[in-house]
Amino acid sequence: MxxxxxxxxxxxxxxxxxxxxxxxxxxxxxxxxxxxxxxxxxxxxxxxxxxxxxxxxxxxxxxxxxxxxxxxxxxxxxxxxxxxxxxxxxxxxxxxxxxxxxxxxxxxxxxxxxxxxxxxxxxxxxxxxxxxxxxxxxxxxxxxxxxxxxxxxxxxxxxxxxxxxxxxxxxxxxxxxxxxxxxxxxxxxxxxxxxxxxxxxxxxxxxxxxLGRVYEGLMVDVVAMNEKLRRRSENMLRRLTGAADDAIRSALSEANGNVKLARVLLAGLDRAAAEALLTKHEGHLRPALAEILGG
Known part of the structure; x- marks a missing residue:
């Protein structure tokens, strides 16, 4: 029918x-x-x-x-x-x-x-x-x-x-x-x-x-356009890294709010190297982290 x-x-x-x-x-x-x-x-x-x-x-x-x-x-x-x-x-x-x-x-x-x-x-x-x-x-x-x-x-x-x-x-x-x-x-x-x-x-x-815009069930490509989303970005990085709040905010600032880039920065790379790594893996965070952290 x-x-x-x-x-x-x-x-x-x-x-x-x-x-x-x-x-x-x-x-x-x-x-x-x-x-x-x-x-x-x-x-x-x-x-x-x-x-x-x-x-x-x-x-x-x-x-x-x-x-x-x-x-x-x-x-x-x-x-x-x-x-x-x-x-x-x-x-x-x-x-x-x-x-x-x-x-x-x-x-x-x-x-x-x-x-x-x-x-x-x-x-x-x-x-x-x-x-x-x-x-x-x-x-x-x-x-x-x-x-x-x-x-x-x-x-x-x-x-x-x-x-x-x-x-x-x-x-x-x-x-x-x-x-x-x-x-x-x-x-x-x-x-x-x-x-x-x-x-x-x-x-x-x-x-x-x-396309790599989700990692561990998180919206790691979210655009933090308001305070709620900025808090969400910080919470995602806190969950993914366990880093201190100051380090997370610093990484997000350096990454212009980009969670994926901030995550790689928190792994110890500088911005240029972090951007190159993500580009190499077409924006996929999992293989990018695996390359530098193993596993």
Whole structure:
């Protein structure tokens, strides 16, 4: 059953007791997790293919319309502060542009010409990965983005919630999150949206782990833009090294807040040598430390 279909089970939901309504909607959220679990092999394959492009300097491109587009933008917007992902290697394509993030833009999701044009406008190429997301899998704007991206050699990933979705077929890597009909028919911000957000969390987080931006379960590439994150950076180094607070703050200062660089400085290297070591290991802290500390 598709995301737009009406489920007989929920026909009288407006007459149910509040607790019953909540139970039904919570059950839907659990179903969203199950749908993502079933698509895990496809998610893994798409992510590993993306990582290979990113290692060549490619960009991550998110594309969508309406609720799906907003979910995609949310995931992408978190990458720079969480993993210090370069903003010039992130492209967020939303049908209707920025105004559509806060309100509906009439007919934007049907604009195939605008979708295809964004690929040219942003000079998308073979090293880039374009992730298109649409609950129905039939959104013209998003399909046009994926088709145009594929023509220029970009890696394409299509995420949809309906089996047989055109978006998944248009992409090199199609991912179906089969969540079925919603408790409120057609309201795909519910379990379909949850499944989409989970899938994007998995894709982006696995990619960042594979690219060396996570070490011992810590966000070692986090950008300390406020006091909370500065404390987090200090706590990470305290956990990783056991060094004194003064030494940690000094290392972070010398490293301009970069936790990975500070960690190598605390191992005894000067800044130039520490930077060279991290460059040699493509930013991966584990093999860098293994080279100088052993183990």
């Amino acid at each position: 598709g995301t737009e279909q009406i489920s007989p089970r929920y026909r009288d939901i407006d007459a149910w007791a509040p607790g019953e309504v909540l139970d039904a909607m919570i059950e839907g959220q659990l179903a969203a997790v199950a749908a993502v679990r079933a698509a895990s092999p496809q998610i893994e394959a798409a992510t590993l293919a993306m990582v290979e492009r990113l290692r060549k300097g490619g960009r991550i491109v998110y594309a969508g319309a309406g609720t799906s587009g907003r979910i995609a933008v949310q995931d992408g917007a978190e990458l720079p502060p969480t993993f210090d992902w370069p903003r010039d290697r992130l492209v967020l394509l939303m049908a209707g542009g920025e105004p559509a993030l806060l309100r509906s833009v009439e007919n934007a999701e049907d604009d195939k010409v605008a979708g295809a044009a964004t690929i040219t406008d942003h000079k998308i190429g073979p090293n880039d990965t374009v992730i298109g997301i649409a609950a129905s899998g039939s959104t013209p704007y998003t399909i046009a983005v994926i088709e145009a991206a594929r023509k220029v050699g970009a890696l394409t990933v299509g995420i949809a919630n309906n089996p047989g979705a055109a978006l998944a077929s248009a992409a090199e890597h199609g991912i179906i999150l089969d969540t079925g009909p919603e408790a409120i028919a057609g309201s795909t911000r519910m379990k379909a949206g949850t499944a989409q957000k989970i899938a994007l969390n998995l894709i982006s987080s696995l990619a960042m782990i594979r």
